[in-house]
Amino acid sequence: MKSLRSMLFEHWLTIAPIVKARLVDSLIEKLKHKDPKIRREAALSLGKMEEKDPRAVEPLIAALKDNNWGVREAAAWALGEMKDHRAIIPLIEILKDESGYVRERAIKALWKIFKTGDSCVKDTCVVESLIEVLGEENPKVRKFAVLILGRVKNPRVVEPLIEVLLKDKIWYIRKIAARELGKIRDSRAIEPLIKALKDKNKSVREEAARALRRMPAELLIAPLKDEDPEIRKRTAWMLGRIRDPRAAEALIEALLKDKDQYVRGMAAEALGKIKAPCAIKPLIEALKDKSRYVCWRAAEALKRIDDPRVTELIEALKDKDPEIHMSVRIFGLGRIKSNKSRTYKPYR
Structure with a gap:
């Protein structure tokens, strides 16, 4: 035999939808009450219900035109909780409401709907x-x-x-x-x-x-080919600021081939900020640039990269190439501290 508790529970499951429907009907009716406080509470209660009843949407939309701003605000909030697309246009319309509180509540309600x-x-x-x-x-x-x-x-x-x-x-x-x-x-x-x-x-x-x-990378890199060197320089600066590794190859090309020394220098700075391993050898090559400005930028970039391979390559090349040797002395590249505990693959 069923226990009294289980019988009561089954009975509640049977009547719960009826009770809920009657409650919603009662709250909808209270949206028309002469007391604005009761109208406001009715709107809030409809929005707080765990299982939202779609029958409440149209009455709440009508409440957006209530002559009391508190009721309009509560109705807007409830419609946001219900996330029903029927409320979009009415909520858009009250974005011009005279009350700042209502406008704020309406836009928040719209955001809740649009997130769906x-x-x-x-x-x-x-x-x-x-x-x-x-x-x-x-x-x-x-x-x-x-x-x-x-x-x-x-x-x-x-x-x-x-x-x-x-x-x-x-x-x-x-x-x-x-x-x-x-x-x-x-x-x-x-x-x-x-x-x-x-x-x-x-x-x-x-x-x-x-x-x-x-x-898209191609949109960011394209100005590096512009005829105006000022645009090329600013593009290199931007690529360094955003530290986008996709730009490394294009910046290396600018570093080694651009005719303007300030573009080459800015490309070197950007490569230092990106810290791309593929830039180490080109930056060392740039230490031989005819422009002292570019050499300085390349040296600073190599310091910033802080990779043991930088020290190894410089040590290997400085005695063979007098220009690299001079840059090492002038810009203090010999003072780069190599982290010996760091594991790495030899640069090729």
Whole structure:
């Protein structure tokens, strides 16, 4: 025979859906109560329910037009918890609400919905409305607008995100813009991200470098072939800042073949920052460069690489090549400390 407890449990399983449905009906009805406090509590309760009832979505959308801002805020929060795509357009509409609290709650709710997938973000009107929000005074609203736009598979969002990256007054919003531009991987963002490498905030600079590393290598390396030596030099500088090992071969070519001494010097510096083992021999070769500036940059790069093979190669070559010998003496390469405990393969 079944115990009383098991019988009661089975009975509860039978009536629970009915109780829940009646509770939802009661809360929906309270959304129309004359007391705004009760309307607000009803909206919050619908959002807090463990099993969300889709019947509550439309009444909550209607509550977004309530004459009390507290009710509108609660309804926006509840819709965010329900993550129902039917709420997107209504939530977009109240991003222009007179209450800053409501606008903030609405954008947070939209972010919760958009995190479930980006198919709903492709509507042109939605995208344009979110772009407008980037001018909002509240930094929290701008922050979530940037996050949402970062998920949009639409080239329209690139320019607005670039503007945020370069002009927003709040550093963490600039940082988020840099990260989202890195995910989008649009070539238009490369130049602004290079500018952001000089941002006054360290976190923004680091995020810009990460974003550039996510860009296709061919887009980053291509300017090393530009006719303007200033562009080639700045490109080499940028590749050193982001420490992208994919650029090592192109930088080696610039180090050994570029006609401009400052481009060669900047390529040497970049190779030192990247610390690519394949750059050791070319950097030693650059110690014979006719430009003292390039020799100095190459020497500093070799010091930075800090690899036992650097010492071995220099020792092997300095007595055979007077130019290398002179660079070793002038730039103190003989003082590179080799870590003898480090295991390594002979450089070939």
